[in-house]
Amino acid sequence: MNASEGVIIVNFKTYVESSGAKAIALARTCESVADETGVTVIVAPPMPDLAAVVAAVTIPVFSQHTDDIKPGSTTGHVSLENVLASGAKGTLLNHSERRLRISEISSLVQKAKRDGLSTVVCTNDLPVTRACAALEPDFVAIEPPELIGGDVSVTTASPEIVGESVRVAKKAFPGVRVLCGAGVKTGEDAAKAIELGTNGVLLASGVVKASDPERVLLDLAAGVQR
Amino acid sequence: MNASEGVIIVNFKTYVESSGAKAIALARTCESVADETGVTVIVAPPMPDLAAVVAAVTIPVFSQHTDDIKPGSTTGHVSLENVLASGAKGTLLNHSERRLRISEISSLVQKAKRDGLSTVVCTNDLPVTRACAALEPDFVAIEPPELIGGDVSVTTASPEIVGESVRVAKKAFPGVRVLCGAGVKTGEDAAKAIELGTNGVLLASGVVKASDPERVLLDLAAGVQR
Amino acid sequence: MNASEGVIIVNFKTYVESSGAKAIALARTCESVADETGVTVIVAPPMPDLAAVVAAVTIPVFSQHTDDIKPGSTTGHVSLENVLASGAKGTLLNHSERRLRISEISSLVQKAKRDGLSTVVCTNDLPVTRACAALEPDFVAIEPPELIGGDVSVTTASPEIVGESVRVAKKAFPGVRVLCGAGVKTGEDAAKAIELGTNGVLLASGVVKASDPERVLLDLAAGVQR
Amino acid sequence: MNASEGVIIVNFKTYVESSGAKAIALARTCESVADETGVTVIVAPPMPDLAAVVAAVTIPVFSQHTDDIKPGSTTGHVSLENVLASGAKGTLLNHSERRLRISEISSLVQKAKRDGLSTVVCTNDLPVTRACAALEPDFVAIEPPELIGGDVSVTTASPEIVGESVRVAKKAFPGVRVLCGAGVKTGEDAAKAIELGTNGVLLASGVVKASDPERVLLDLAAGVQR
Numbered sequence: 001m002n003a004s005e006g007v008i009i010v011n012f013k014t015y016v017e018s019s020g021a022k023a024i025a026l027a028r029t030c031e032s033v034a035d036e037t038g039v040t041v042i043v044a045p046p047m048p049d050l051a052a053v054v055a056a057v058t059i060p061v062f063s064q065h066t067d068d069i070k071p072g073s074t075t076g077h078v079s080l081e082n083v084l085a086s087g088a089k090g091t092l093l094n095h096s097e098r099r100l101r102i103s104e105i106s107s108l109v110q111k112a113k114r115d116g117l118s119t120v121v122c123t124n125d126l127p128v129t130r131a132c133a134a135l136e137p138d139f140v141a142i143e144p145p146e147l148i149g150g151d152v153s154v155t156t157a158s159p160e161i162v163g164e165s166v167r168v169a170k171k172a173f174p175g176v177r178v179l180c181g182a183g184v185k186t187g188e189d190a191a192k193a194i195e196l197g198t199n200g201v202l203l204a205s206g207v208v209k210a211s212d213p214e215r216v217l218l219d220l221a222a223g224v225q226r
Numbered sequence: 227m228n229a230s231e232g233v234i235i236v237n238f239k240t241y242v243e244s245s246g247a248k249a250i251a252l253a254r255t256c257e258s259v260a261d262e263t264g265v266t267v268i269v270a271p272p273m274p275d276l277a278a279v280v281a282a283v284t285i286p287v288f289s290q291h292t293d294d295i296k297p298g299s300t301t302g303h304v305s306l307e308n309v310l311a312s313g314a315k316g317t318l319l320n321h322s323e324r325r326l327r328i329s330e331i332s333s334l335v336q337k338a339k340r341d342g343l344s345t346v347v348c349t350n351d352l353p354v355t356r357a358c359a360a361l362e363p364d365f366v367a368i369e370p371p372e373l374i375g376g377d378v379s380v381t382t383a384s385p386e387i388v389g390e391s392v393r394v395a396k397k398a399f400p401g402v403r404v405l406c407g408a409g410v411k412t413g414e415d416a417a418k419a420i421e422l423g424t425n426g427v428l429l430a431s432g433v434v435k436a437s438d439p440e441r442v443l444l445d446l447a448a449g450v451q452r
Numbered sequence: 453m454n455a456s457e458g459v460i461i462v463n464f465k466t467y468v469e470s471s472g473a474k475a476i477a478l479a480r481t482c483e484s485v486a487d488e489t490g491v492t493v494i495v496a497p498p499m500p501d502l503a504a505v506v507a508a509v510t511i512p513v514f515s516q517h518t519d520d521i522k523p524g525s526t527t528g529h530v531s532l533e534n535v536l537a538s539g540a541k542g543t544l545l546n547h548s549e550r551r552l553r554i555s556e557i558s559s560l561v562q563k564a565k566r567d568g569l570s571t572v573v574c575t576n577d578l579p580v581t582r583a584c585a586a587l588e589p590d591f592v593a594i595e596p597p598e599l600i601g602g603d604v605s606v607t608t609a610s611p612e613i614v615g616e617s618v619r620v621a622k623k624a625f626p627g628v629r630v631l632c633g634a635g636v637k638t639g640e641d642a643a644k645a646i647e648l649g650t651n652g653v654l655l656a657s658g659v660v661k662a663s664d665p666e667r668v669l670l671d672l673a674a675g676v677q678r
Numbered sequence: 679m680n681a682s683e684g685v686i687i688v689n690f691k692t693y694v695e696s697s698g699a700k701a702i703a704l705a706r707t708c709e710s711v712a713d714e715t716g717v718t719v720i721v722a723p724p725m726p727d728l729a730a731v732v733a734a735v736t737i738p739v740f741s742q743h744t745d746d747i748k749p750g751s752t753t754g755h756v757s758l759e760n761v762l763a764s765g766a767k768g769t770l771l772n773h774s775e776r777r778l779r780i781s782e783i784s785s786l787v788q789k790a791k792r793d794g795l796s797t798v799v800c801t802n803d804l805p806v807t808r809a810c811a812a813l814e815p816d817f818v819a820i821e822p823p824e825l826i827g828g829d830v831s832v833t834t835a836s837p838e839i840v841g842e843s844v845r846v847a848k849k850a851f852p853g854v855r856v857l858c859g860a861g862v863k864t865g866e867d868a869a870k871a872i873e874l875g876t877n878g879v880l881l882a883s884g885v886v887k888a889s890d891p892e893r894v895l896l897d898l899a900a901g902v903q904r
Contacts, residue, residue: 014297014304020277020311047304048289048312050274051246052281063274065302071240075430076291076324078240078273085246086274094780098302101777106805127784131809134850172812172850204301320554327551332579353558357583360624398586398624466749466756472729472763499756500728500741500764503698507730515726517754523692527882528743528776530692530725537698538726550754656753 006190006224007200008217009042009120009141009179010207011064011092012049018208023049024056026207029214031057037221040200044092047078054087062120063091066112068104080111090118092202094132096143102131109137120202122181129165133172139179140169141202147183154183155192166197190223200224232416232450233426234443235268235346235367235405236433237290237318238275244434249275250282252433255440257283263447266426270318273304280313288346289317292338294330306337316344318428320358322369328357335363346428348407355391359398365405366395367428373409380409381418392423416449426450458642458676459652460669461494461572461593461631462659463516463544464501470660475501476508478659481666483509489673492652496544499530506539514572515543518564520556532563542570544654546584548595554583561589572654574633581617585624591631592621593654599635606635607644618649642675652676684868684902685878686895687720687798687819687857688885689742689770690727696886701727702734704885707892709735715899718878722770725756732765740798741769744790746782758789768796770880772810774821780809787815798880800859807843811850817857818847819880825861832861833870844875868901878902 012018023045034041067077119137123129142165180193181202238244249271260267271279293303345363349355370387406419407428464470475497486493497505519529571589575581594617632645633654662668690696701723712719723731745755797815801807820843858871859880
């Protein structure tokens with residue numbers, strides 16, 4: 001993907017609506033929106049569906065999580081080597097629902113570079129954004145507490161926090177790209193996120209649980225392209 | 227599968243030799259041995275390959291691990307619902323490399339019964355075997371410390387511990403089936419394990435890292451059928 | 453303590469009201485009630501206060517938790533050897549707010565026997581109670597979900613679950629003593645718990661956050677003696 | 679303590695030699711060296727001994743670890759409020775034997791500032807040092823892998839890594855003080871660590887397991903004062 005273009009990452013989480021055969025169906029919807037709009041759409045399906053989704057679509061597939069372990073006697077875990085072997089192109093790390101230790105994030109970011117996998121490190125407040133950007137991942141996905149939950153969006157709520165997060169991250173590592181991981185529900189929100197200096201959006205239930213995911217994705221794609 | 231027959235479970239762990247395309251290849255080898263011998267061979271591939279392996283073979287596929295979580299906002303974890311949606315038929319629980327809390331094992335065993343998934347709870351010493359059998363899973367897989375590592379096998383080492391584990395487990399829950407999870411490398415070992423009262427074997431590197439996995443599997447299959 | 457007598461264990465948790473100097477003050481209140489009534493009252497203060505509370509009172513002091521680790525290079529953890537060196541007489545294990553793996557509980561119960569420390573393993577439902585009793589600890593403290601929270605007590609709610617838990621535990625290990633860890637707020641509740649076959653009660657906020665902890669403890673002591 | 683002076687932090691870990699009554703004895707040895715030399719010596723005893731050691735000595739006592747939890751229903755954990763109530767003056771965080779999540783370190787550093795507690799965040803490689811310094815703790819204690827174990831010391835091994843760690847940390851947060859957490863066994867090593875730009879040393883077995891801890895401490899104190 002081109003570093004300057006807007007990106008949409010859809011985190012399938014572990015929803016029943018996006019597991020198994022439904023994971024493949026939703027990934028195909030994402031693929032068709034990517035094909036139609038030219039926007040980069042990345043999907044992160046449930047762990048057991050990773051290789052199966054890779055086999056079903058041509059868009060990039062990311063793991064939701066990777067353990068900082070060696071391949072071999074680590075039953076029930078997921079190594080970077082497993083992620084690579086599945087055909088995935090990258091991994092989310094440190095999602096708010098799956099936090100990692102700082103030494104693990106550092107180790108995984110370095111190994112992923114070696115393996116050609118992209119890393120998206122999720123962060124919460126400004127100090128964590130600064131710290132994680134300092135590890136030099138491809139992306140940080142910021143989830144400012146001010147923007148989480150309810151009907152708060154980057155357009156209705158005070159947008160300073162997003163701009164400030166972008167500044168803090170880029171100061172720590174100029175090469176990092178920043179995703180807005182909260183407060184984005186519509187194309188208008190996505191456009192606002194881009195305007196505030198982010199390189200795209202990371203979202204989950206807004207797409208997964210939508211009555212018409214394709215319509216939502218088309219709206220978002222229009223937003224990140226504005 | 228028939229409760230009285232011998233079972234072979236192959237844990238792929240996270241070995242590079244059994245990840246991605248190689249996971250599918252090894253699962254197919256297991257399938258062909260199962261077809262040829264009539265023995266039930268179950269495979270437990272790396273987490274990202276679960277659904278892809280299910281799609282590739284007709285033998286039962288088990289998850290290496292399941293988290294005791296609700297589907298939804300649990301990014302990077304694996305719920306029973308995810309395992310079920312992937313098409314897997316069961317799950318290992320509490321493997322020595324992925325221990326669970328007792329309340330989690332209890333909850334997962336109960337939910338798996340509801341969902342029609344088989345459970346294999348790994349145990350180490352006699353008290354843990356007794357405790358885990360009391361949770362009424364389908365299988366306990368015993369890994370007596372006396373039999374772990376090196377060249378120790380149930381045939382060369384003192385076999386009393388296996389027989390005693392079977393007695394302890396069946397006393398706590400008569401319906402439980404017991405697998406020998408350590409000390410089995412050859413068909414002779416497998417036959418000895420069956421003779422000592424177990425219902426089969428759980429093994430990993432002995433198959434995964436063999437120069438000729440099919441030959442090893444055929445030998446084991448002959449052993450559990452004796 | 454005498455195996456047939458009623459026991460009261462007060463878990464100080466990490467409340468500010470029972471930390472530091474206030475931990476010592478509350479432990480002294482427990483001591484004076486024990487002295488006055490002859491009932492065994494055991495206190496489990498916050499981890500940093502353990503040795504200091506031991507030095508301040510003559511009643512038994514238990515750790516709220518112990519890690520299954522070796523002494524030495526395990527910074528920030530608490531080994532059984534640390535608990536022993538602090539002068540404590542026992543430990544809670546597997547509290548609902550600090551669950552342990554089944555192999556850890558088994559290992560800790562066995563080592564505690566060797567070291568002369570008492571173990572109180574907390575459990576939730578019947579299968580977990582059965583499993584934990586099978587590890588042969590000194591006590592299981594049952595917290596039936598039916599009795600947790602709100603104003604539910606063993607006297608107002610259906611008491612069958614407590615009696616059934618006692619039966620299940622004693623069947624798995626006749627030597628175990630059972631504590632009622634939920635649904636006890638008053639002396640009447642405590643008396644009911646004893647009547648249902650338990651050997652006492654484990655409680656926390658009912659004492660720690662009481663406006664007059666001494667009065668509550670005297671009431672409970674009268675209950676377990678009835 | 680004065681920001682420009684050399685500091686010695688002795689981590690008691692969970693050694694039997696530094697637990698219970700022996701924790702108090704060792705803390706008193708540290709106190710007497712501090713009194714004699716004027717060097718700031720800080721002790722971090724086992725968790726159960728924290729309040730008891732605080733009561734026994736006048737030198738600063740730090741917790742080995744703090745959990746990022748709220749006081750109250752968090753049995754078996756250690757909150758900042760517990761640490762504060764014990765009379766301790768600070769806490770180690772993210773020790774290599776007790777790693778924390780980045781969001782936890784960030785939260786704890788911010789809360790500790792509010793409560794007037796000092797924070798010492800342990801780090802391993804350069805990216806982690808940069809990231810943790812960005813959280814603005816009082817200290818980072820660096821443990822370069824190059825200096826861990828065996829007979830390697832900052833004087834015998836290549837010292838560039840220590841100087842580079844100091845530069846990286848101070849660039850991320852000019853106010854941070856840096857401790858050398860590996861490769862220091864003698865006063866000469868300590869002097870070298872100071873010369874390389876650190877503000878002191880963090881060590882454990884070199885003192886705890888010494889046949890004559892007082893002599894070792896006097897030597898180290900002379901080193902940090904050079």
